[in-house]
Amino acid sequence: MRRLTTFGLLLALASAAHAEPPLQTGVEEAGRQAFATPMAGLDAERSAAFLRGRSLFRQVWVIAPSRDEAVDGLGPLYNRPACTSCHPANGRGQAPEQPGQRMASMLVRLSLPGRGAHGGPLPHPVYGDQLNETGVPGVPGEGRARLVWTQTAFRFADGETASLRQPRIEFDELAYGSLDGVLTSARVGPPVFGLGLLDAVDDATLEALAAEPQADGVQGRVNRVWSPQASTPQVGRFGLKANVARLREQIAGALHGDMGITSTLHPRENCSAAQTACASTPNGGQPELSDAQLDDMETYLAYLAVPARRDLDAAVVRQGEAQFQALGCGGCHRPQLVTGERAADPRLRGLTIAPYSDLLLHDMGEGLADERPDYLASGRDWRTAPLWGIGLAQQLSSSAGFLHDGRARSLSEAILWHGGEALPARERFVALPRENRQALLAFLGSL
Amino acid sequence: MSVHSFLSRRRLLGGMAQLGLFCAVRPLLAAPRELTVLTSYSETVLARIEEAFERAYPQYRLNLLWRMPHDAIGYLSQPRQGDVDVYWAASPRTFEALRQQGAWRALPVADAGLADHIGALPLLGPERAYRASELAGYGFAVDPQALAGLGVAPPKDWSDLADPRLAGRIALPVPSQVGFAPPMIDIVLQAYGWQRGWALWSEIAGLSYLVPRGSTFISDEVVGGRAAIGLSIDFFVASAIAGGARLEFLYPAHGGLNPGQIAIAAASRNGEAAEAFVSFVLSEAGQRVLADPDIRKLPVRESVYAQLPETYHNPFRNAAAGGYEYRGDAGSGRLGLIAALFEQMLVAQHERLVTLWAQLHQLEARRGQRLDDIRGQLGAPLIDEAQAADVQLLAGYRRNLEGATMQPDARELGWAALAEQRYRQVADSLQRLA
Numbered sequence: 001m002r003r004l005t006t007f008g009l010l011l012a013l014a015s016a017a018h019a020e021p022p023l024q025t026g027v028e029e030a031g032r033q034a035f036a037t038p039m040a041g042l043d044a045e046r047s048a049a050f051l052r053g054r055s056l057f058r059q060v061w062v063i064a065p066s067r068d069e070a071v072d073g074l075g076p077l078y079n080r081p082a083c084t085s086c087h088p089a090n091g092r093g094q095a096p097e098q099p100g101q102r103m104a105s106m107l108v109r110l111s112l113p114g115r116g117a118h119g120g121p122l123p124h125p126v127y128g129d130q131l132n133e134t135g136v137p138g139v140p141g142e143g144r145a146r147l148v149w150t151q152t153a154f155r156f157a158d159g160e161t162a163s164l165r166q167p168r169i170e171f172d173e174l175a176y177g178s179l180d181g182v183l184t185s186a187r188v189g190p191p192v193f194g195l196g197l198l199d200a201v202d203d204a205t206l207e208a209l210a211a212e213p214q215a216d217g218v219q220g221r222v223n224r225v226w227s228p229q230a231s232t233p234q235v236g237r238f239g240l241k242a243n244v245a246r247l248r249e250q251i252a253g254a255l256h257g258d259m260g261i262t263s264t265l266h267p268r269e270n271c272s273a274a275q276t277a278c279a280s281t282p283n284g285g286q287p288e289l290s291d292a293q294l295d296d297m298e299t300y301l302a303y304l305a306v307p308a309r310r311d312l313d314a315a316v317v318r319q320g321e322a323q324f325q326a327l328g329c330g331g332c333h334r335p336q337l338v339t340g341e342r343a344a345d346p347r348l349r350g351l352t353i354a355p356y357s358d359l360l361l362h363d364m365g366e367g368l369a370d371e372r373p374d375y376l377a378s379g380r381d382w383r384t385a386p387l388w389g390i391g392l393a394q395q396l397s398s399s400a401g402f403l404h405d406g407r408a409r410s411l412s413e414a415i416l417w418h419g420g421e422a423l424p425a426r427e428r429f430v431a432l433p434r435e436n437r438q439a440l441l442a443f444l445g446s447l
Numbered sequence: 448m449s450v451h452s453f454l455s456r457r458r459l460l461g462g463m464a465q466l467g468l469f470c471a472v473r474p475l476l477a478a479p480r481e482l483t484v485l486t487s488y489s490e491t492v493l494a495r496i497e498e499a500f501e502r503a504y505p506q507y508r509l510n511l512l513w514r515m516p517h518d519a520i521g522y523l524s525q526p527r528q529g530d531v532d533v534y535w536a537a538s539p540r541t542f543e544a545l546r547q548q549g550a551w552r553a554l555p556v557a558d559a560g561l562a563d564h565i566g567a568l569p570l571l572g573p574e575r576a577y578r579a580s581e582l583a584g585y586g587f588a589v590d591p592q593a594l595a596g597l598g599v600a601p602p603k604d605w606s607d608l609a610d611p612r613l614a615g616r617i618a619l620p621v622p623s624q625v626g627f628a629p630p631m632i633d634i635v636l637q638a639y640g641w642q643r644g645w646a647l648w649s650e651i652a653g654l655s656y657l658v659p660r661g662s663t664f665i666s667d668e669v670v671g672g673r674a675a676i677g678l679s680i681d682f683f684v685a686s687a688i689a690g691g692a693r694l695e696f697l698y699p700a701h702g703g704l705n706p707g708q709i710a711i712a713a714a715s716r717n718g719e720a721a722e723a724f725v726s727f728v729l730s731e732a733g734q735r736v737l738a739d740p741d742i743r744k745l746p747v748r749e750s751v752y753a754q755l756p757e758t759y760h761n762p763f764r765n766a767a768a769g770g771y772e773y774r775g776d777a778g779s780g781r782l783g784l785i786a787a788l789f790e791q792m793l794v795a796q797h798e799r800l801v802t803l804w805a806q807l808h809q810l811e812a813r814r815g816q817r818l819d820d821i822r823g824q825l826g827a828p829l830i831d832e833a834q835a836a837d838v839q840l841l842a843g844y845r846r847n848l849e850g851a852t853m854q855p856d857a858r859e860l861g862w863a864a865l866a867e868q869r870y871r872q873v874a875d876s877l878q879r880l881a
Contacts, residue, residue, distance in 0.1 A: 029691070031690050031691025032689065032690030032691060032740060032741070033690045033691060033692070051661070051663050051667070052661070055661065058489070058490060060489070060490050060493065060513040061513070062513055062514060062515075062518070063512060063513075066514065066518055067515070067517060067518040067521070068514075068515055068518060074513075081490070081511065081513060082490035084490045084491070085490055085494060088491075088494070089741070100479075100505050101501070101502075102497075102501065102508070104494060104497070104498060134510070137483075137512075137529070137530060144478075172478065173478050
């Protein structure tokens with residue numbers, strides 16, 4: 001059942017002064033379309049662009065040359081052939097359970113110690129900044145990454161137990177030589193709704209949040225990253241380390257890095273000089289994704305509605321919400337942000353949104369550290385993950401994983417992995433009576 | 448353009464040894480054997496099958512290459528068939544065309560539990576060259592509330608769509624553009640006969656709005672309230688229903704099934720792996736994947752239906768009751784021609800067609816009688832059935848496979864002129880009677 005909402009986390013109504021009707025940025029939808037529904041109020045032109053963008057997002061891309069020139073250009077090196085491979089139902093990916101299982105919806109970032117162009121990670125000279133496991137015919141895939149899990153038992157004071165698993169990345173079948181000394185970071189695909197709202201938050205808002213002192217010594221920091229769109233450093237907000245400034249760049253970067261599809265923002269194929277077969281492979285046009293197609297994908301991802309909260313009036317949810325604040329979770333997982341003036345669509349400006357994130361970097365401790373710096377983000381830093389919709393993640397995909405590498409199989413496990421600046425909040429969670437912990441989880445389930 | 452040279456595992460190993468990359472060699476020897484499958488299924492289907500297959504057969508790894516059917520014949524016609532091991536897609540015409548070129552090896556897969564026919568539809572290709580691996584049924588996506596609002600009962604068959612109250616509320620996919628649509632047109636032509644079938648399509652098209660190839664799904668049209676009925680293949684709609692859409696899918700009395708099929712390439716050098724994949728897709732485990740809420744296709748293994756909810760459409764049961772007498776194999780040779788005829792008769796001048804049918808319905812309502820002469824003019828096929836069976840003519844339209852974009856040739860422009868002339872005559876007749 002779906003009914004557009006006018007309440008809950010959709011606090012978003014644009015100024016009545018605009019000629020267009022206000023956008024309803026959220027949707028009361030808890031079924032399989034929860035993350036795939038457009039905001040209500042799109043005009044015919046945007047609706048058409050949204051649908052074209054949806055087709056591209058779901059498209060299984062074709063290896064060039066092909067008679068379907070609009071969607072060819074996969075590879076030469078790639079991870080998966082469709083956006084939805086890593087964002088199933090527009091939600092989270094998952095980590096492989098077994099060592100031999102393929103990374104169906106996650107990838108491994110690579111770099112060497114040091115800084116690359118514009119201060120970003122220094123790509124591996126042969127493998128680049130991401131392991132592309134697959135190649136088109138004639139181009140060997142770069143190799144296979146597998147996760148080997150180490151389990152640690154955890155016991156709450158009241159006897160409840162949890163098993164925390166930590167991955168170790170190993171490589172097999174490396175086709176282009178050793179990866180010794182490489183820095184790695186495994187990432188599951190994150191959910192993709194509400195991104196237009198995050199894109200609409202002004203840099204100044206994030207910088208102001210970073211300047212606010214928080215309890216427990218929590219201090220968020222903005223990442224400053226190179227923007228290929230603006231050709232200047234910008235405040236980062238997308239990506240698990242806030243290493244991308246704009247939504248359009250995030251889309252173009254993922255298409256290029258994960259699928260080998262070029263665009264005007266990434267005009268060169270993802271082949272290194274040592275990958276000669278890769279470099280001599282036919283392409284699907286220059287660029288392979290047209291600006292018009294990128295526009296459509298941006299429209300699609302900008303206007304995917306945020307699922308409304310559920311069970312708002314349940315006592316346990318209200319109790320959990322109070323716990324959330326009392327534990328200090330809301331210091332980073334900010335319940336509200338306000339969009340600024342930078343969105344091209346005026347109806348995305350001045351909205352109060354509820355991502356439960358400050359979009360800032362925080363030291364999350366040793367347990368979650370990947371030891372792979374990314375611009376100003378250290379190996380222990382991660383961007384506060386938005387929590388909106390998190391209560392539906394495992395309804396859409398029962399095996400969806402939490403945290404950057406999908407290690408947490410439940411929200412309770414995810415909380416237990418919090419360290420660094422979040423350690424005091426985590427310890428208060430651990431000390432809660434079971435009933436209060438359940439209330440907190442019920443609140444998260446309502447998001 | 449040139450085709451990539453195939454880098455065999457042996458050559459790769461040799462090349463790596465020359466480069467001194469010995470560290471990489473040991474894991475390669477233990478790597479799963481790669482199996483290349485050419486397909487046009489959605490990412491969801493591919494991801495689910497890939498996961499299930501590789502779990503069941505960890506010694507193999509799928510390399511999935513995606514091509515639309517109209518692009519697959521060229522790919523499989525390369526030397527060594529492009530190193531494809533298995534072709535797996537929902538395009539009977541492509542499978543048969545390639546069979547006639549000797550593209551397939553006989554399937555060695557055991558038949559136990561797999562029927563050779565369902566209703567009139569063969570599930571096993573000639574010479575065991577290919578086998579149906581899933582089915583999809585044609586019918587109507589309906590919004591019951593919208594229909595009730597129009598005072599129209601849920602349609603039981605295609606002829607129920609010819610109801611003036613549905614004017615502008617039927618979503619009709621354009622057969623020349625939407626891959627699943629040509630067999631749907633043929634189902635009606637076979638069920639009602641050539642003359643009556645085209646007349647019915649004329650009236651349905653006159654009451655419909657057209658949905659071209661592209662971004663919108665028929666289920667979107669109904670869910671969005673633009674259509675009360677969408678003509679569709681079932682899995683798009685069933686998946687939307689499983690996702691919470693307020694829709695129903697109704698199978699008509701004169702139903703039809705479109706099979707997805709699977710075949711092993713004659714040039715495959717991975718025969719054992721290819722057989723394993725085909726066996727898995729046809730197995731209970733593989734067939735159960737089809738019932739995933741995001742897929743919702745119809746299994747070809749009858750025993751699987753016992754494990755599915757009672758509401759899951761069981762085509763074997765329907766076929767036993769006579770619901771699937773459509774001969775897809777018989778119709779497949781003329782689908783390209785039918786799509787071209789449909790285009791010139793009903794799509795190219797659609798706006799005019801809609802106006803004419805609206806005027807005719809109004810006139811009939813006012814007079815309280817059917818105006819069969821005008822109906823006959825408006826719905827007459829552009830060519831008769833004997834002409835449509837002409838081998839040379841059919842050969843000219845075989846290239847129009849799913850996904851192809853074709854420009855009208857001189858003959859089609861002639862059909863367009865004929866349709867235009869008839870519509871002018873109908874307009875004159877309506878004016879005289881008004």
